[in-house]
Amino acid sequence: GENVEQHPSTLSVQEGDSAVIKCTYSDSASNYFPWYKQELGKRPQLIIDIRSNVGEKKDQRIAVTLNKTAKHFSLHITETQPEDSAVYFCAVDNYGQNFVFGPGTRLSVLP
Amino acid sequence: NAGVTQTPKFQVLKTGQSMTLQCAQDMNHEYMSWYRQDPGMGLRLIHYSVGAGITDQGEVPNGYNVSRSTTEDFPLRLLSAAPSQTSVYFCASSTQRGTEAFFGQGTRLTVV
Numbered sequence: 001g002e003n004v005e006q007h008p009s010t011l012s013v014q015e016g017d018s019a020v021i022k023c024t025y026s027d028s029a030s031n032y033f034p035w036y037k038q039e040l041g042k043r044p045q046l047i048i049d050i051r052s053n054v055g056e057k058k059d060q061r062i063a064v065t066l067n068k069t070a071k072h073f074s075l076h077i078t079e080t081q082p083e084d085s086a087v088y089f090c091a092v093d094n095y096g097q098n099f100v101f102g103p104g105t106r107l108s109v110l111p
Numbered sequence: 112n113a114g115v116t117q118t119p120k121f122q123v124l125k126t127g128q129s130m131t132l133q134c135a136q137d138m139n140h141e142y143m144s145w146y147r148q149d150p151g152m153g154l155r156l157i158h159y160s161v162g163a164g165i166t167d168q169g170e171v172p173n174g175y176n177v178s179r180s181t182t183e184d185f186p187l188r189l190l191s192a193a194p195s196q197t198s199v200y201f202c203a204s205s206t207q208r209g210t211e212a213f214f215g216q217g218t219r220l221t222v223v
Contacts, residue, residue, distance in 0.1 A: 001170070006153075032209040043201065043214040044154070051209070089153055095208050099144070100170065101153035 002027040004092050006102030013080050014110050021105045023090035024072040032093040033066060033073045038104075039086045047088075048075070080109045113137055117202050117215035124192040124222045132187040132218050134202030142205045143185040144169070144212070145177065147198040154201065160185055161208070192222045 003026040013019050023033075031052035036044040050057045050064045050073065057064050061080075066073040077084055090102040118133045136143065144159035156169030160179040174196060176188040185204075189196060199219050203212040 004153075009151075034211070043216050045214070046211045049211070091154075093209055099156050099159070099208075101146075101155070103151055103153045 002030060002092055002094060002100040004090065004100045004102045006090055006105055008105060009103065010106045010108070012108045012110060015080060015082060017080055019075075019077045019080055019084070019107055019109075021075045021088055021090070021107075022072060023074070023092075023102050024070075025092045025100075026071065027092070027094050028068075028071065030092045030094040032095070033064070034091050034093075035064060035075050036089045036091065036101075037086045038089065044089060077107075080107075082109050082111055085109045115202055115204050115213050115215040117200075117218050119218060120216065122218060122220050124189070124220065126192060126194060126222060128192050130189050130192065132189075132200055132202075132220075134185045134187065134215060135183050136185075136204040136213070137183065138204060138206075138213065139182060140204035140206055140213075141182070142207050142210075143179065144203050145175070145185070145187045146201045146203065147171065147196075148201060148217075149198050157187065157200075189220075194222045196220065197222045 006023045034049035037047045038044040061078045063076040087104045089104050093099045115136045141162045145157040146154040148154045155171045158177040160166045166177050202215040205212045
C-alpha cells in the first residue's frame with residue numbers, strides 16, 4: 001500500500017518568514033495531492049491541491065510543488081501570519097483503496 | 112446548506128457495545144468516506160463509497176461496517192466496541208474522487 005512521510009513534524013517560524021513542509025510517497029500511480037489545514041478542535045479544510053500533470057500551483061501566499069520523478073511534494077507558505085498556526089496534513093490519492101494522509105506538521109507562527 | 116453533518120459530537124461506550132455514527136451531506140456528493148484520527152498518525156481511511164449502494168474498504172476497516180442506501184447518508188457502525196477504537200472520527204464527502212473533500216465536525220469516541 002501507499003506510504004506517506006511528512007517532515008518536519010513540528011515547525012516554528014517568526015511572523016513574516018516562510019514555512020516549507022515536505023511529503024514523500026511510495027506509489028508511483030498516485031495522481032492527486034491535496035493539503036489540508038486543521039486548527040485546534042476543528043475539522044480539516046482543504047487549502048490547496050495539485051494533480052500529477054502539474055508541477056506547481058499557487059494561491060496567494062500558498063504554493064505547492066510536485067516532483068513526480070522523486071515522488072515528493074511540498075507546501076510553501078510565504079509571509080506567515082499568526083492565523084497560519086495549525087496542523088497541516090498532506091494526502092496522496094491513487095484513486096483506489098488508498099487515500100493516505102501524512103502524520104501532520106504542527107506549524108507555530110511566533111509574533 | 113449545512114454541508115456535512117455528523118452526530119453525535121461526543122460518545123462514551125463500554126467495551127462490547129455497538130453504536131452507529133451518523134453522517135449526512137446536502138451537497139449531492141457521490142463520494143463519501145470515514146476516517147479515524149489518532150495522535151501522530153494523521154487520518155486513516157476506514158471505508159468509502161462512490162455512490163448509493165456501493166461501498167468499499169479503506170486502510171483500517173476491521174471492526175466497522177458501513178452502508179449507503181441514499182446519496183445523502185453514510186452511517187458507520189461499530190459492531191463490538193473495543194478500547195482501540197477510541198479516536199476522533201470524521202466523515203467527508205466530495206463530488207468525486209480527486210476533488211476537495213468537505214469534512215464533518217467530527218465525533219470524539221471513547222471506549223472504556
